[in-house]
Amino acid sequence: MTGKPVSPRSFQEIILRLMTYWGSKGCAVLQPYDMEVGAGTFHPATTLRSLGSKPWAAAYVQPSRRPTDGRYGENPNRLQHYYQYQVLIKPSPPDLQALYLGSLEAIGIDAGLHDIRFVEDDWESPTLGAWGLGWEVWCDGMEVSQFTYFQQVGGHDCRPVSGELTYGLERLAMYVLGVDHVMDMPYNDPDSPTPLSYGDVFRQTEREYSRWNFDQADTAMLLAHFEDAEKECDRILSADPVDKAGREIVMAHPAYDQCIKASHLFNLLDARGVISVTERQAYIGRVRALAKRCADAFVTTEAGGGTLADAGA
Amino acid sequence: MPDLLLELFSEEIPARMQARAREDLKKLVTDALVEAGLTYASAGAFSTPRRLVLTVQGLTAESPMQREERKGPKADAPAAALEGFLRSTGLSREQLELRDDKKGQVYFAVLEKPGRKAAEIVAEAVEGAIRGFPWPKSMRWGSGSLRWVRPLHSILCLLSDESGAEVVPVTVDHLSAGNTTEGHRFMAPGRFPVSSFDDYAAKLKRAFVVLDAAEREQTIWHDATTQAFAQGLEVVPDAGLLSEVAGLVEWPVVLMGAIGEDFLGLPPEVLQTSMREHQKFFSVKNPKSGRIEKFVTVANRETADHGETILKGNQKVLSARLSDAKFFWENDLRVAKAGMGEWLDGLKAVTFHNKLGSQHDRIERIAALAREIAPLVDADADIAEQAARLAKADLRSAMVGEFPELQGLMGMYYAREAGFPDAVALAARDHWRPKGEGDSVPTDPVSVAVALADKIDTLTGFWAIDEKPTGSKDPYALRRAALGVIRLVLGNRIRAEMQALVSSRMTKHEAKQAAQQWSDVNQAIADVLSTAAGNEEVFSLLLKSYADSTESLANPDKRTREHEELLGELRESIETAARTKTNDLLSFLHDRLKVYLRDQGIRHDVIDACLAMPGNDDLTLLVKRAEALAGFLKTDDGTNLLQGFKRANNILSQAEAKDGVEYSFGADEKFAETDAERALFTALDGAEAVIRPAMREEDFAAAMTAMASLRAPIDAFFEAVQVNAENPILRRNRLNLLHRIRAICGQVADLTKVEG
Known part of the structure; x- marks a missing residue:
C-alpha cells in the first residue's frame, strides 16, 4: 500500500483510474461492444475469449441493459441502463486477489480504513451455459464487485481457467463519492465549466426507455x-x-x-x-x-x- | 513422538463449508496414517476463511515392519506357475521356502516390508487428502488441473519433536510444502516461518489471526453482548449466524450501530431477516420497548479510526436495504388495504403444478374444503372460507418475493393492517403449520380448518395425479403433509370422516382428468378433420356430423342410448379410480399414523386391531380405541382376558368352519349345566349393561374394564365345562355362548389381531 490514496471526484474519474490501473497491469484496454447486452460478460472479449488455450487479458467498460430494472430514473439505485467494468485474465494469475485489491486502492478505497471481505457467491449464467466459483467482494458490508473463476462457458470446460472481475460502476462510484442518489452523482469534474451530474446525462433516457421497455x-x-x-x-x-x-x-x-x-x-x-x-x-x-x-x-x-x-x- | 502440523492456505473458503471441512481433513489424514501403520495420541482441526489446519499429537516415528507369507505352487508344478509366482512376489527362487503340505511340498514366499518413516507416510496421506477432498463444490484455477474449493496457495507441513522440526516433503502439482504461512491479509501482510503447532498458533495471533473458530465465536458473542448490555440492550441470539460470521473473519471486531428511526416501524421479523440475510448483522433489541433498535456487525480488522468508517459504510448499506424493505412494506400495505385483490388475481398466473392448475385454482379448492371442515372444528364457515382465500395472498407480496421465509408471517401482518378479522390474520400465519416435527399445531379453529383443508387438498391432488412419495423421494413433502393432518386432527381432537372428505375431492380430480383426456381426443378428431379441409364438401359433412355427435352428447334430451352407455361407463371408471385412490391415500395416512403412534409407544398390532374396526377413517376415534386397548393390555386382567378371548374364539372358529354355520343364535341359560356356566351368563349380562352405555359415550377404557371383569368367569367356564359336548343341544348352546364372548369383547378392537 502506498499511503492514503487521493479520492476521485467524479464518475468518469473512477472509470479512467480503473482503465489506467488495469492497463498498467498488462490488460488490453478494450472498448465496449457495440451491441445491447445484459452484462459485461456477454462481450465476446469475455464469453468467447475465455474459451480455448490462448492467453488473454482484457479490461473494458460495458454499457449494460436490464429492461426489467427500469424505474423511470426515480429509484436511487436502479437503472435499466448502467455500466459494468469488466476484467478478464486467462489463465487466472496466482495474485489476482492482490491485483484486484490494488484496483480498489487506485480508486480511493483505503484498505487500512475499510473492511474488505470475500464472501462466497457462485456465478451461473443459464443463458450462456456458463458457471464459475468465486465471491462477491464486500466493502463495509456493500457488494462492490463480483469475482469469479470460470469453470465452464458455452458448455465447454475452461482450460486454462479465466479470472473474471466485474465492478458495478454506479454503485461502486456512489460509495466512493459518498452520493445517495445515482442521479446526483457528479459525472465529470464538479468544478469544470460545465459540471454534469449522472442525472443530467441519463435521467431523460431512463424515463424514455422505462416507458418503451414496459409499455411500448x-x-x-x-x-x-x-x-x-x-x-x-x-x-x-x-x-x-x-x-x-x-x-x-x-x-x-x-x-x-x-x-x-x-x-x-x-x-x-x-x-x-x-x-x-x-x-x-x-x-x-x-x-x-x-x-x-x-x-x-x-x-x-x-x-x-x-x-x-x-x-x- | 513427533507432532504433525498441516496448514492448507487458500483464497477465501465459504463460511458454510468450514465446519465440515475441518472434520473431513481430520478424518482423511488420520485414517490414512492409521491405515499405514502409525498411531497417534490426539488430533485437532481448525479453520479460518483462508486456511484449513490439522494438528496430530504424539505420532509414532515410523510404522512397524510388516511380514506377509504367501503360498505358491507345489514343488512339482509346471515351470510357468513358479515363474508367475516369482514375478508376483518379486523374489528369486533361492529366496522361497519349501514346506511340507498335505499334498506334498509347496513353495512359500516370506515377504517382509520394512517399517516406514512417519514423514513418508504423512506426505502420502496429505497428498491423498488434498486430491480426494470431498468439497461440496470444487474448482480449477490458472493452468492447473488440481481441484480445491478456491485456489490453494501454500502447504505448510511439519513434523516436530524436542529436537526440532522438519518439513514433510509433500508435493501436489506445482505446490511443495514449506514451513511458512501468512497472517492477516491487511493487518500483517508477509510470510513467516513456524516450528510447531504452539509456535504457529501464537505467531498467528500476533499476526491478527484467531485460529480457532470456537474462540472467534466466543469473542464475537462476548463483545456483542457486552456492548449491548452497556446500553441496556440485548443481542437476539442466532447460533447459525454466529457460526457463519465466525467463518468470515480472522480477526473479529464487533461494531454496534443504530437503525434509522424511519425503519423502526417495520415488523421486527422484517428488520431481523433483512439484516441477517443481506448484511449478516445481529439484531439488537430494546427489552423495554420490545423493538429491534440497533445492529451488530463484525468487521475483520481494527482501524485507526476505531471502525468509524466501516460502521458508517455498513449503516449506509443497511439504510439502502431497509429503504427497499420499507418500500415493499408500504406498497404491500396499499394492496392489502384494498382487499388484496391484486395479489389474488396475480395468483391465477402462478402455476402450482401443471396437472393441478394455478395457485388460484388450489385456493378455490382449499376454500371450499375449509368451509366443509369449519363445523367440525367449531369455526365459522364464512370466516374459514375467507381466511382460506386470503391465506396465501402474501405469496404475491413484494416482501415475500424478497424474503420467502417471511411467507405467512407477512400475510398475518397485512391481514391485520387491512382490518380483516384476527382469525383470518392468524390463519394466514398458521395455516402452514405444523411445518416440521418440532413445530407446534395451530389451535385457533379457523386456522385449524384452513391448515387441514390445505394439507388434505395437497394430499388428494398429488394422489389424484399419481405423484405419491416413493422410497426416499418425496419432492412435494407429502409425508410431512400427512403427518400434519394427523397432528392437526389428534391435537385438536377433531372428529372427521376422512373417507368422505377425501373421496368427494378425488372424484372431482378424476372427472377433471377424464375431461382433459376427452378434450385431447376431440382435439385429435379436429386435427383429422382439418386435414380433410382440402375437399370442401367432405369437410363440411364431417364437421357437421362431428358437431352433431358432440352436441347430442352434451344435451340429455338428444343423447342416444349408446351415448348414455358411454357416459355410464365413463362415470363408472371415474368413480372406480377415485375409490381406489381414496383408499390408497387413507392407507397411507394409516401408515403414517402407525409411525406416529409407534413413536408414542403404541404397538403396531394394537393399531392394526383398531384399524380393523368400522369408522377407522375417523383418526381421533381410532386413536381413542388404540389408547384404551394399549392401556388395557398393560393390566394383568387385560392380558389374561386376551387369552380367554382367544381360546373362545379359536374353539368357536373351528366349530364354525367344521359345521359351516355361524353360532349367533343367542345362548339360552336354561341349558346351562354347571354353576360356572351360569355364572358366565350372569357376568356377560352384567358386563353388557356397563359396556353398552360406555360404547355409546365412546368411553373405551370403561368398556374394556368391564370386559376385563369377564376374565375370571371365562377362565372358570373353560375349567368346568367341555364346549364340544356329546349332547348336540349343549354343544350348540355353548358355542352360542362363546359367540357372545366374541361379540362383547370385539367391540373396541379386533382382539384377534393382537399378538400374545
Whole structure:
C-alpha cells in the first residue's frame, strides 16, 4: 500500500483510474461492444475469449441493459441502463486477489480504513451455459464487485481457467463519492465549466426507455426478431466453412452477435411481461443452445486455439 | 513422538463449508496414517476463511515392519506357475521356502516390508487428502488441473519433536510444502516461518489471526453482548449466524450501530431477516420497548479510526436495504388495504403444478374444503372460507418475493393492517403449520380448518395425479403433509370422516382428468378433420356430423342410448379410480399414523386391531380405541382376558368352519349345566349393561374394564365345562355362548389381531 490514496471526484474519474490501473497491469484496454447486452460478460472479449488455450487479458467498460430494472430514473439505485467494468485474465494469475485489491486502492478505497471481505457467491449464467466459483467482494458490508473463476462457458470446460472481475460502476462510484442518489452523482469534474451530474446525462433516457421497455416495445416485432436472430445464428454456423475463394473461415463471431441479440430480445419480452413462467425456461434454453454452438465454433478457430484445444468439451 | 502440523492456505473458503471441512481433513489424514501403520495420541482441526489446519499429537516415528507369507505352487508344478509366482512376489527362487503340505511340498514366499518413516507416510496421506477432498463444490484455477474449493496457495507441513522440526516433503502439482504461512491479509501482510503447532498458533495471533473458530465465536458473542448490555440492550441470539460470521473473519471486531428511526416501524421479523440475510448483522433489541433498535456487525480488522468508517459504510448499506424493505412494506400495505385483490388475481398466473392448475385454482379448492371442515372444528364457515382465500395472498407480496421465509408471517401482518378479522390474520400465519416435527399445531379453529383443508387438498391432488412419495423421494413433502393432518386432527381432537372428505375431492380430480383426456381426443378428431379441409364438401359433412355427435352428447334430451352407455361407463371408471385412490391415500395416512403412534409407544398390532374396526377413517376415534386397548393390555386382567378371548374364539372358529354355520343364535341359560356356566351368563349380562352405555359415550377404557371383569368367569367356564359336548343341544348352546364372548369383547378392537 502506498499511503492514503487521493479520492476521485467524479464518475468518469473512477472509470479512467480503473482503465489506467488495469492497463498498467498488462490488460488490453478494450472498448465496449457495440451491441445491447445484459452484462459485461456477454462481450465476446469475455464469453468467447475465455474459451480455448490462448492467453488473454482484457479490461473494458460495458454499457449494460436490464429492461426489467427500469424505474423511470426515480429509484436511487436502479437503472435499466448502467455500466459494468469488466476484467478478464486467462489463465487466472496466482495474485489476482492482490491485483484486484490494488484496483480498489487506485480508486480511493483505503484498505487500512475499510473492511474488505470475500464472501462466497457462485456465478451461473443459464443463458450462456456458463458457471464459475468465486465471491462477491464486500466493502463495509456493500457488494462492490463480483469475482469469479470460470469453470465452464458455452458448455465447454475452461482450460486454462479465466479470472473474471466485474465492478458495478454506479454503485461502486456512489460509495466512493459518498452520493445517495445515482442521479446526483457528479459525472465529470464538479468544478469544470460545465459540471454534469449522472442525472443530467441519463435521467431523460431512463424515463424514455422505462416507458418503451414496459409499455411500448412492439412484442410481435420483438418475437419475430428473436426468431430471426435464432435462424440467422443457425444459418451462419451451418454454412460451409470454406468460402467462395477457398479460404476456410468459421464465422463464430457473427453468429455470436445473433446470440447476443436473441438474449437481449428475450430480456425485452420479459420486461413487457409476455413471457410466462413456463415459457421462460424454454426461451433461456434456446439462447443457451445458440451460445453453445457459437462456443463450439469459436474453439475451432485460430483465436479459439484450434480444433485440438478443447479436450474437455 | 513427533507432532504433525498441516496448514492448507487458500483464497477465501465459504463460511458454510468450514465446519465440515475441518472434520473431513481430520478424518482423511488420520485414517490414512492409521491405515499405514502409525498411531497417534490426539488430533485437532481448525479453520479460518483462508486456511484449513490439522494438528496430530504424539505420532509414532515410523510404522512397524510388516511380514506377509504367501503360498505358491507345489514343488512339482509346471515351470510357468513358479515363474508367475516369482514375478508376483518379486523374489528369486533361492529366496522361497519349501514346506511340507498335505499334498506334498509347496513353495512359500516370506515377504517382509520394512517399517516406514512417519514423514513418508504423512506426505502420502496429505497428498491423498488434498486430491480426494470431498468439497461440496470444487474448482480449477490458472493452468492447473488440481481441484480445491478456491485456489490453494501454500502447504505448510511439519513434523516436530524436542529436537526440532522438519518439513514433510509433500508435493501436489506445482505446490511443495514449506514451513511458512501468512497472517492477516491487511493487518500483517508477509510470510513467516513456524516450528510447531504452539509456535504457529501464537505467531498467528500476533499476526491478527484467531485460529480457532470456537474462540472467534466466543469473542464475537462476548463483545456483542457486552456492548449491548452497556446500553441496556440485548443481542437476539442466532447460533447459525454466529457460526457463519465466525467463518468470515480472522480477526473479529464487533461494531454496534443504530437503525434509522424511519425503519423502526417495520415488523421486527422484517428488520431481523433483512439484516441477517443481506448484511449478516445481529439484531439488537430494546427489552423495554420490545423493538429491534440497533445492529451488530463484525468487521475483520481494527482501524485507526476505531471502525468509524466501516460502521458508517455498513449503516449506509443497511439504510439502502431497509429503504427497499420499507418500500415493499408500504406498497404491500396499499394492496392489502384494498382487499388484496391484486395479489389474488396475480395468483391465477402462478402455476402450482401443471396437472393441478394455478395457485388460484388450489385456493378455490382449499376454500371450499375449509368451509366443509369449519363445523367440525367449531369455526365459522364464512370466516374459514375467507381466511382460506386470503391465506396465501402474501405469496404475491413484494416482501415475500424478497424474503420467502417471511411467507405467512407477512400475510398475518397485512391481514391485520387491512382490518380483516384476527382469525383470518392468524390463519394466514398458521395455516402452514405444523411445518416440521418440532413445530407446534395451530389451535385457533379457523386456522385449524384452513391448515387441514390445505394439507388434505395437497394430499388428494398429488394422489389424484399419481405423484405419491416413493422410497426416499418425496419432492412435494407429502409425508410431512400427512403427518400434519394427523397432528392437526389428534391435537385438536377433531372428529372427521376422512373417507368422505377425501373421496368427494378425488372424484372431482378424476372427472377433471377424464375431461382433459376427452378434450385431447376431440382435439385429435379436429386435427383429422382439418386435414380433410382440402375437399370442401367432405369437410363440411364431417364437421357437421362431428358437431352433431358432440352436441347430442352434451344435451340429455338428444343423447342416444349408446351415448348414455358411454357416459355410464365413463362415470363408472371415474368413480372406480377415485375409490381406489381414496383408499390408497387413507392407507397411507394409516401408515403414517402407525409411525406416529409407534413413536408414542403404541404397538403396531394394537393399531392394526383398531384399524380393523368400522369408522377407522375417523383418526381421533381410532386413536381413542388404540389408547384404551394399549392401556388395557398393560393390566394383568387385560392380558389374561386376551387369552380367554382367544381360546373362545379359536374353539368357536373351528366349530364354525367344521359345521359351516355361524353360532349367533343367542345362548339360552336354561341349558346351562354347571354353576360356572351360569355364572358366565350372569357376568356377560352384567358386563353388557356397563359396556353398552360406555360404547355409546365412546368411553373405551370403561368398556374394556368391564370386559376385563369377564376374565375370571371365562377362565372358570373353560375349567368346568367341555364346549364340544356329546349332547348336540349343549354343544350348540355353548358355542352360542362363546359367540357372545366374541361379540362383547370385539367391540373396541379386533382382539384377534393382537399378538400374545
